Amino acid sequence: IEVQENSSITEHLHFVFAQAIALAFPEYKDTPVSIAPVNSASAKFGDYQCNNAMKLAKQLKEKGINKSPGDIATEIQRNCPVSPLIEKLEVAGAGFVNVFLSKNYASQALSGLLRNGVKPPPVPKRRVLIDFSSPNIAKQMHVGHLRSTIIGESICRLLEFLQHDVVRINHLGDWGTQFGMLIAHLEDRFPNFLNESPPIGDLQVFYKESKKRFDEDEEFKKRAYSRVVSLQSGEPNSIKAWQLICDVSRKEFQTIYNRLDVSIQERGESFYQSRMLSVVEFLRKKNLLEPDEGREIMWPDESKTGIPLTIVKSDGGFTYDTSDMAAIRHRLEEEKCSWIIYVVDAGQSTHFNTIFKAAERCGILDRAVHRVDHVQFGVVLGEDGKKFKTRSGDTVKLSDLLDEGMKRSLNQLESRGRNDVLTPQELKDAQEAVAYSCIKYADLCHNRISDYIFSFDKMLEDRGNTAVYLLYTYTRICSIARNSGEDFSDLAKVLEGVNIDLSHEKEWKLAKTLLKMHDILIKCSNELFLHFLCEFCYEVCTVFTEFYDSCYCIEKNKAGEIIAVNRSRILLCEATAAVLRQSFFILGLKPVAKI
Ligand code: ARG
Structure with missing residues (x-):
């Protein structure tokens, strides 16, 4: 065959x-x-x-x-x-x-890889929606959202590489009762907001101010409630105020996404307002809603076990549950996805299990054709093993965290004397590559379900399974062809005269390791765990090092002049680089030419 x-x-x-x-x-x-x-x-x-x-x-x-x-x-x-x-x-x-x-087969496969680049293994294509990042307006985007952002982005890249039709969705928390008080406060603080953009500097402070008034001032509280009603009914001034507030958060989120090289389409809870109305109608018609102390609830199954969803609150408003029922319906029926992936912390696993069961019960979700996953992850801990906080006990601001990463990565490069070797531009590129790659890799390289300890010292180590080790190894591999004195820029041409020889035990071992990539990608996409790909990268680097230690690629005489170039082995180096490059791309690591 x-x-x-x-x-x-x-x-x-x-x-x-x-x-x-x-x-x-x-x-x-x-x-x-x-x-x-x-x-x-x-x-x-x-x-x-x-x-x-x-x-x-x-x-x-x-x-x-x-x-x-x-x-x-x-x-x-x-x-x-x-x-x-x-x-x-x-x-x-x-x-x-x-x-x-078969060595012969492996040699051919590697030649193909060098000629055409790393190509995805064939898999049945799906339209898949990935719900990730999803922070809340006016609240801090915290490390939990950072995990969702990093894991979600990598899953998108993996599935896009496998040629699925990927829809990246930011399910922003942009709708809810907190907007009543924010709008009321905006009206008081910036009465001219309809004509002139209000200079809200810090939305957290603004949020706290409005919360204080809400708790202390009856008149304000009443007005806040009425603004929720006018917002949900689409009254233009309230909509305008709401948009202005959302814009402030949106800008902050976007700077984080730019820094981490994340692309995502915003489709927040507000998008589903009209669909919440219709999903409630839909459930009511099917007789699946029942009264419960003024609320309307829905059980995930007939036997009424588990926790019911609150579909309509006693004041007639909708909840997080309602918006997720509307969202899953929209995604499967209108968006025509056959696979939905929710990248959300493990704390919400009951919520998603209930949503999935309820969606099955009412006929929205059919597990025979649809796949739904809650890609859950553990919490981020500080080095003391407690919840990740600043010294003063506040939640860590993501932009501060990234800044700190940049500072530490520069220190690390300087301590290795790289500032003497690299040009200012190269140093800056290396600094960014190390900082962001480290933060992403530290998150991705563990089984996501477990909690993980955030430690800059650990992630900046240049030994072991770290981004720094991988990046250094990668640049070293790339330098081999460059220093051979021969031209490897056109690999197809080099391949015309060379057969990849795998007779040395270490050559053979490296070749077989590289050819595992397709197995790994399929395993990652089946199970939605990226640490398998991280472990693979690490294995490729260590096996490469074994190969390089025992197989001469370039032979030099005592005077340091090149006397022999083993082209077949340099092609193996190039194949290794190509495999790593593709894997790095999926993991969001940015390799640099010099480091
Ligand atoms: N905004 C939510 C939070 O911060 C996450 C939303 C996740 N997506 C969803 N479809 N419920 O906890």
Whole structure:
């Protein structure tokens, strides 16, 4: 059988073994195939393993057929179609079929990669909406939103690379009762706001002022309530005031997005105002709303377990629940997405579970065709292991955090003496690359579900699985071709005269590591965990270093003159760089030419 171009090795082997099992044991043709990469350092076990035989032996035994796993494995092996990807198959141990990859295939695949760039593995395409970042107007964008922003952006990049049709949505908290008091306060502070943009400097201060008045002044409170009503009914002056307030936050958010290289489309809760009205109608018609102390609630399932959603408040207003019901309906029915990903902290997991169940119950969500994920993540802790706060106990402002990162990254570069070597522009590029890459990578490289400790010292270390280590290794790899004295700018041309040779053990190991990329990308997108890609980058860098330590790419004599250039090995360096570059892009790391 043929290997599809850019296919993931694991996926291809699934295909091979599915066919073999179907031929050898037709009654088990739908058994899920189990393929695992071999982690053993010993080359004699091969590179991948199919371990279906053991389970099949059990199943056959239940039917009264006695066959040893070894015999079953042999039958599977005999029925495997010939594939250019496989050098040989061997039955070993308790009934494993060991797969040895073909060097010839690997060499071809790497040539293709160098010629055409890293291409995505083929996957079925979906229209997918990613709801991420989603801070709240007039409130501080905090480290939780930073995590959502970083993880969300990377998931978007991953799925875009896999050629899905990606819709990036910022579900801003821009609608709600707090706007009543903000509008009322705006009217008093800046009576001329309709003609002249009010100079609200600090929206947090403005928020606090209005909250104070709301709590202390009855007349103000009444007016605040009436402004909520006029806002929700679309009264032009209130809408104008609301827009002015939103603009202040919007600008602040945008500077953060620019710094982190995040692009996102705003579609806040206010967008769903009319759709909230219609989703309430929809639920009412289906008889799914029931009264509860003046409110109208909806249970996620008929048995009334779990926590009900509050769809209509006792004052007739809507809630966070209502807006998410309207949003999921809009996304699936109007936006025609078949996959929705919510990147929101783990604290909201009950909320999303309830929304998903309720959406299923009322027929909006059909799990047979739709996929919905709550991509949850843990909290950010300070180095003391407690919730991340400033010394005075306030929440950390994101812009301050990024500034601090910039300062620390410059210190780190200076302590390595880079300011003497790099031009001012190069130093600035390196500073930014290190600062933002570090912050992103520190977040992405852990399993997102666990809490993580935010430590500039840790993330700026140049050893271990850190962004700094990866960036340094990457620039070192890029410098090899540059320093060879030969022209590697046109790789297709270089490839005309060179075959990538994988006879050295370390060359072979590096090649196989690089070719795992497609497996990793598919795993990341199936499970929506990016730390697998981070671990892969780290593995590529360490395996590269092993290769580079034992394989000469450029040989020099005692006088330091180049006497031999191994083009095949330099092509391997270039392939490594290409794989890293693509992975870095997905992770939001910005490599620089010099560092
Ligand atoms: N604004 C919310 C918060 O800060 C997050 C919104 C997440 N998205 C959603 N569809 N509920 O907690």
